[in-house]
Amino acid sequence: MPRMTMIEAIRDAMDVAMGRDDNVVVFGEDAGYFGGVFRCTQGLQQKYGSSRCFDTPINESGIIAAAIGMASYGLRPCVEIQFADYMYPAYDQIVSEAARIRYRSNGEFTCPIVIRMPTGGGIFGGQTHSQSPEALFTHVSGLKTVVPSNPYDAKGLLIAAIDDPDPVIFLEPKRLYNGPFNGHHDRPVTPWSKHELGEVPQGTFKVPLGSAxxxxxxxxxxxxxxxxxxxxxxxxxxxxxxxxxxxxxxxxxxxxxxxxxxxxxxxxxxxxxxxxxxxxxxxxxxxxxxxxxxxxxxxxxxxxxxxxxxxxxxxxxxxxxxxxxxxxxxxxxxxxx
Missing domain, CATH: 3.40.50.920 (Rossmann fold)
Structure with missing residues (x-):
């Protein structure tokens, strides 16, 4: 099995999902041509075209609103909010619309969207690039909240999230993007070498949501x-x-x-x-x-x-x-x- 960073595993998960289901679409700020600020979506537009992986305006509320509409009509959007700190303008859409569609429609509609967000600090990003807002989502009935700690789980959990019929908040710790750091240090250190990263299976596999x-x-x-x-x-x-x-x-x-x-x-x-x-x-x-x-x-x-x-x-x-x-x-x- 190949060894991957978390970025590579997340990208691979979206690639697998897009390859097996034409209804999976990926979009967000710089998520198309540029491949995302952290390159998690790099190459997906070139492979699947600009109708399935595309850039959006700097409008988080619009990104989530579009995803909710797409999901209600049968697509499976996997959207990227560039930093978790940027999601606040979209919070009303997430809480008042995405989380409630199944209940408001008595099950007639579901909202199978995944909202990916880099979370946490450690990259010297400052106050507006480093927050950890998970409790704002876990308080909301109708949302699922996921936080992977390694590449294997990142891929398996993301595929499970994309397949889920309800909205999933997928928080990606930025400090782990390029490999787990050595937890014995309180300051940045060189990431572990790739042979020490967990192996990540090729193709489709899932880590069940709700399993520690x-x-x-x-x-x-x-x-x-x-x-x-x-x-x-x-x-x-x-x-x-x-x-x-x-x-x-x-x-x-x-x-x-x-x-x-x-x-x-x-x-x-x-x-x-x-x-x-x-x-x-x-x-x-x-x-x-x-x-x-x-x-x-x-x-x-x-x-x-x-x-x-x-x-x-x-x-x-x-x-x-x-x-x-x-x-x-x-x-x-x-x-x-």
Whole structure:
């Protein structure tokens, strides 16, 4: 099997989907001729033509509105919002239209769209290119929210999302685009070499939406993470010298609650890690679920490690992120409770 970066795996997923189904269309700002700002759609217009992969104006609301109309009439749009930070003008279309079509039409219409968005920081993009808005989507009934952490999952989850009959928010961590970073460092490092990347199968395969992955098994503590933070969680477990269950959620909604509950009931301790701000972040939902389902098994309160409750601090972004030092401190805290 070939080895790919996440960019290559995402591109391959769209290529596979477009090749097997003429109803799949790809578009967004610079997504056509230029191949996207991160080159995720590079070559698709040349292969499938400008009617199936094309550029749009700088109008996020228009991009999503067009996708919703196309989906209602039988197409399967896979659209790119250039950065997750840019989706706010389109939020009303996503929440008020895409998420509700199935319910408003009593099942007569569905909205099979995928909205791809690069998310998170670590590329020195500043305040308007680095946000992690996943909690704004997980709060909305009718949407599914996906955050892959590696090329294998990125391809399998994206194909599953394109095939899904309902709208899927597909958040792509920018720090992982060109290979997983070494989570032991709190500053940028050279990505792992390609032979250390996971192999990605050719052709069609799916990673089911709503299925978490246990990246590391242990009996001391459960660490819940997704996207870039999976690697930070693994590094923190090493630093704290504990045997941890590191769970990569992969899909935030639908959430694989069974895997979470099984792990926390086994370990009795839970640390939750995400890059977004702490207050009202998705970690709060995870902590509530752990308390509801695992209360009598807990040896310590679940602890969240997250970004600061501030606007995104460009000059201090590597302190803003949860790094191994902050996460390992939380691990030690729950272990000593």
């Amino acid at each position: 992955a246990v990246r590391r098994e242990g009996s001391d503590v459960t660490i819940l993470a997704y996207g870039t933070m999976v690697y930070v969680a693994e590094a923190a477990a090493d630093e704290a010298a504990v045997e941890a269950d590191v769970i990569d959620l992969r899909t935030l909604l639908p959430l694989d609650l069974d895997t979470i509950v099984t792990s926390v009931r086994k370990t009795g301790r839970c640390v939750i890690v995400h890059e977004a701000t702490l207050t009202s972040g998705f970690g709060a939902e995870l902590a509530a679920l752990v308390q509801e389902h695992c209360f009598y098994h807990l040896e310590a309160p679940a602890i969240r490690v997250a970004g600061w409750d501030t606007p995104y601090p460009h000059a201090q972004e590597w302190d803003y992120f949860p790094g191994p030092a902050r996460v390992s401190h939380a691990i030690r805290e729950v272990m000593e409770a």
